[in-house]
Amino acid sequence: MVRSALGSKRRIGESPPGYAPYIPALSVVAASLLSALPIISVSGWYPDFAFLMLIAWRLLRSDPFPAWWAAPLGLVNDLFTGAPIGFSVALWSASVLVLDLADRRTMWRDYWIEWVLAAVLIVVSKWFEWRVAAWGGADVPLANMVPSLAISILLFPVVAWLVLRIDRWRLAQ
Amino acid sequence: MTERPGWSRKAQYGLFFGLIAVVAGIIVGLVLLAMSLVSPASFERIRGGALDVNASIAGALHEVTATVGGLASGAGNYWDAARQNGELKRERRLMLQRMIEATAIRQENRQLKEALQLRERSPTAIAAGRVVGSSFNSPRRFAILSVGASDGLRIGMPVRAAEGLVGRIIDLGQQSSRVLLISDRASIVPARLLRGGQPVIAQGRGDGTIDVRPLEVGRNPFKRGDIIVTSGTGGLYPPLVLVAKVVRLDDDGAVAIPLADPATTSFAIAEAPFEPRAQEISAVADMAPERR
Numbered sequence: 001m002v003r004s005a006l007g008s009k010r011r012i013g014e015s016p017p018g019y020a021p022y023i024p025a026l027s028v029v030a031a032s033l034l035s036a037l038p039i040i041s042v043s044g045w046y047p048d049f050a051f052l053m054l055i056a057w058r059l060l061r062s063d064p065f066p067a068w069w070a071a072p073l074g075l076v077n078d079l080f081t082g083a084p085i086g087f088s089v090a091l092w093s094a095s096v097l098v099l100d101l102a103d104r105r106t107m108w109r110d111y112w113i114e115w116v117l118a119a120v121l122i123v124v125s126k127w128f129e130w131r132v133a134a135w136g137g138a139d140v141p142l143a144n145m146v147p148s149l150a151i152s153i154l155l156f157p158v159v160a161w162l163v164l165r166i167d168r169w170r171l172a173q
Numbered sequence: 174m175t176e177r178p179g180w181s182r183k184a185q186y187g188l189f190f191g192l193i194a195v196v197a198g199i200i201v202g203l204v205l206l207a208m209s210l211v212s213p214a215s216f217e218r219i220r221g222g223a224l225d226v227n228a229s230i231a232g233a234l235h236e237v238t239a240t241v242g243g244l245a246s247g248a249g250n251y252w253d254a255a256r257q258n259g260e261l262k263r264e265r266r267l268m269l270q271r272m273i274e275a276t277a278i279r280q281e282n283r284q285l286k287e288a289l290q291l292r293e294r295s296p297t298a299i300a301a302g303r304v305v306g307s308s309f310n311s312p313r314r315f316a317i318l319s320v321g322a323s324d325g326l327r328i329g330m331p332v333r334a335a336e337g338l339v340g341r342i343i344d345l346g347q348q349s350s351r352v353l354l355i356s357d358r359a360s361i362v363p364a365r366l367l368r369g370g371q372p373v374i375a376q377g378r379g380d381g382t383i384d385v386r387p388l389e390v391g392r393n394p395f396k397r398g399d400i401i402v403t404s405g406t407g408g409l410y411p412p413l414v415l416v417a418k419v420v421r422l423d424d425d426g427a428v429a430i431p432l433a434d435p436a437t438t439s440f441a442i443a444e445a446p447f448e449p450r451a452q453e454i455s456a457v458a459d460m461a462p463e464r465r
Contacts, residue, residue: 036230038238040316040436041309042356042381048310067191071198075205079223082308082315082344082351085216086205093198100192133312133379135210138358140312140379148310 016171023170024057024064025073027163032077047152048125049159050077054092055121056156056163058099059114070096087132095121111157118156123149213343221322221346228317228349231306300324301442304339304435305349312379314357316435318443321346326443329409334441337415337432338362338403342443352441355416355431356381363406364416366399375401375416375429383417386426395419395427408448 031050039046054073057064065073074088081088102117126149133140208215302320320326322345332339332352340360344351353360356377364375364385372388385401387394399419405412417429433441 033230035308035310036227036234036306037309038231038235038305039309040304040307042307042314042354042434042436044309044311044314044379046309066194068194068198070195071201074198074202079220080227081310082220082224082313083311084206084209084213085220086202086207086209088202090199090202090206093195093202097192097195097199100195130312132206132210133358136313136359138313138377138379140358144378144380145312148312 017173020170020173021065023166024061024163025069027166028053028057028073029076032073032080035081043147045148045151047148047155048077048081050081051088051092051095051125052118052122052152052156052159053163055095055099055118056160057167058096059118059160060163060167062103067096067100068093083129084132084136087129091125091128095125114160115156118160119153122152122156126152217345220344223346224317224344224349224351225321225346228305228319228321228346231317232303232319232349235303235305297445299326299330299443299445301440302350304352304438304441307435313359314354314377314379314381315343316340316352316354318342318350318352318441319348320443321349323347324443326350330443330446331410332441332443333414334433334438336434336438337417338410339433339435339438339441341409350443354435356383362410362416363404364401365404366394367402368396368399369394372404372406373401373426378428381430382420383429383431384426385417385419385429390425393422393425393427395422397422399427399429400432401429405447409446411444411447 028050031053034049050073054070070092071089074090074092075085077083077088077092078085098121099117106113126145130140130142130145300320302318302324304316305319306317308315316339318332326342326345328342328345330342332341338355340352340354340357342350343353354377355362355375356379358377358379360377362375363372365372371394373385373394374388376384376386378384383401385395397419401416401419403410403412403414403416415432417431419427419429421428435441
């Protein structure tokens with residue numbers, strides 16, 4: 001981190017540009033927009049990119065965006081992914097709150113603990129998504145959710161790495 | 174947010190109000206979710222707007238992928254062209270024979286119907302569009318179609334492709350619409366077996382396949398390779414549209430694969446409901462989904 005800061009062309013004492021604090025939120029919105037990709041899947045196993053992005057940012061830093069931004073970001077995600085409105089609003093706000101509590105409780109942090117935390121949140125999110133689908137009249141068997149759950153959990157480190165790269169880039173600007 | 178930031182009152186209050194705001198976010202989210210589950214029509218306008226944005230991006234990207242894909246498969250088609258040509262010529266001869274037979278049967282059919290004074294209602298196509306996207310990260314099965322309210326579409330209209338039934342419209346933007354695919358768990362299509370005409374129910378399984386069950390309890394009527402067609406019961410879907418092909422039997426029914434694969438159908442056509450009143454009923458049914 002220090003080395004990458006030294007690589008910056010910025011003069012010492014100069015702060016990152018004015019848009020830098022908004023990059024995390026914008027990257028989450030960009031991940032929501034990935035649902036506009038012309039992928040036509042009959043299985044629905046792709047991960048919820050924006051949710052992975054959100055928790056990756058929140059695990060990397062304690063202040064990527066004010067915590068209450070989770071609600072409007074979730075609304076944007078609901079609108080673009082076609083989930084029932086309010087689903088991501090509630091889920092994302094609750095996830096941010098849980099991660100705040102986790103920040104207090106965990107004595108130390110390493111990659112494994114972050115992955116486990118993310119995995120727990122992903123499991124809860126998939127379960128909630130499954131319940132919401134059932135309330136909406138589509139009670140798919142829970143076993144159908146397992147492949148997408150596994151894919152999301154396995155993909156999380158990749159998203160976390162991507163977020164780390166974006167963070168370094170925005171601070172080195 | 175829950176950590177004590179130090180002795181600064183301002184910082185402490187800031188964090189406390191942040192916590193309140195997040196809890197408020199959760200509550201607002203749950204209220205919105207309850208509203209959108211109980212009455213999906215409440216956010217129709219805003220969802221339609223987002224759908225238009227989504228579909229315009231997806232449509233533009235779809236052109237690119239279709240062009241690239243077309244180049245690749247186009248090059249592949251030249252490979253082994255002579256043998257394919259011979260095969261196609263042979264197939265064409267067979268098809269011509271079949272076509273003549275079919276024309277004869279159709280004429281006979283018309284004469285019989287005239288004799289019985291049956292009136293045939295031909296379904297009217299409203300608009301044809303491309304399938305440009307799908308709900309690829311959700312247990313629900315939706316597709317995005319590149320035609321919308323400005324093309325005359327209404328919520329509840331059935332959508333079909335040349336290969337078979339695709340689904341029905343549930344969300345409407347100005348230039349795009351969201352289609353509930355027949356493989357979604359919430360989609361139920363009244364259908365029948367093409368062989369024998371036994372009435373069956375086709376319900377999606379949420380993973381791209383369809384559950385088919387006979388309406389009457391008894392011996393399992395399905396065989397592998399059976400074709401399921403719509404029955405026209407209920408009046409929403411026109412009769413005799415191809416739905417699915419049976420691939421596996423289970424204890425009291427079978428698992429089938431939709432014949433119209435949304436990933437490969439280039440065009441889908443939205444039609445007026447077979448019976449005009451069915452659309453109103455289906456729209457009302459969409460607004461009050463069955464609670465479980």
